[in-house]
Amino acid sequence: MLEGAPDTPGKALDEALDRALGVLASRPVVALTGAGLSTDSGIPDYRGPGSPRRTPMTYQEFVSGHHAQRRYWARSHVGWARMARAEPNPGHHALADLERAGALHGLITQNVDGLHTAAGSRTLIDLHGRIADVVCLGCDRRSPRDELQRRLAALNPGFVEAAGESVETAPDGDAALEATDGFRLAECAGCGGALKPDVVFFGENVPRDRVARAYAMVDAAGSLLVAGSSLAVMSGLRFVRHARKIGTPVVIVNRGQTRGDDLADVLVDGGCSEVLPAIAAVARLSWTDDGRTNGTVVRS
Known part of the structure; x- marks a missing residue:
């Protein structure tokens, strides 16, 4: 969990991002994304601030x-x-860049807009369909x-x-x-x-085989990056709970609180379009093709 808030919002974001990089840069990452990732593409969300x-x-x-x-x-x-x-925004492109860099080993999205595919992500589970x-x-x-x-x-x-x-x-x-x-x-x-x-409509179950594939993806992860999800519904929250249960570190990037905040190792209160490109920039410098790092975290 994040400790007490630093003096300024900018400093808080920088320090939280540094902690997030310290977790992510040493492990193969799996991402779980939600509607907050697509708001900068002009698609409104259900539960974001405002x-x-x-x-x-x-x-x-x-x-x-x-x-x-x-x-x-x-x-x-x-x-x-x-x-x-709608077109992919910098957050979508950053996750595709992470995959190409060998840092992101899989992506589970709660979104149905198809923007991850449009951005170039390939190892992808569309949890709620398209x-x-x-x-x-x-x-x-x-x-x-x-x-x-x-x-x-x-x-x-x-x-x-x-x-x-x-x-x-x-x-x-x-x-x-x-x-x-x-x-x-x-x-x-x-x-x-x-x-x-x-x-998958509200009140409808996600197909079991799709859920099983998503759990397997989390099981194989070295860390779980949650981006743009309030985790308000169990459909996404269960994977965060599972990661926590098996000892996999969790980083949450989101504007405002989420239902999984108490399960996270690091919370980054910021927009996906700003934070994810910063993480991807480090990946290009620090991650090798097998998903491991050279031991150095470099902030651009």
Whole structure:
């Protein structure tokens, strides 16, 4: 745990970062990322400082029938047009750089935006799925989200334009849109069943094999770096608890408190876009290809 706060916020951040580097630079790293990493790409989060209270649709509500699905897909049709334009920010690129440097041995993300892949990360577990994929609830057929977007646009011409740019973008690729009556749904091209984004909704379980792979990744880690997650839900917190249980050091980089603060060896209260590039810069100088260091931590 971090000790008493130094004299100034800048000094506190520098000293916390030095401690984080001291932990990470001597061990192969696995990262766990959350929504706070993507806010600098224009994607809002659920629980960050200043975030409004949000009530996302649950899995039970989505599968309840046509009305809920029409509401979801109408909002998603508007939101996707914006999310699809999002680009990886320096935090995403820093984690990809860490992987290329041999320092990061795996990445578990709670985000569904696909920005880690776009930034170049390869050893990746999309814990909650990807919003860019669609699955049929009837036949389990997978298809690309941009293909569905074209079908929805043909069924609902002018809908996105009518919503206007003033409609607030919400997390997970939807929009705060209330007027959804009359929106026409697209059915599965294979069986005519109901379509769902291939993501884990609130109230839905992460597939067991995916969880098992994530635990195995944490088991093989020398340290766990949590970036941009409040750890408010057990989906991510369980891996921090597991790391602590097996004696793996934990570093948390996040703006504000997290539910896992008492499990961390080092807390860095800062933005991912600033902190992660600083860590990656050290990796380029200090880590060798096998994930070990030359014994020197160098701050640029």
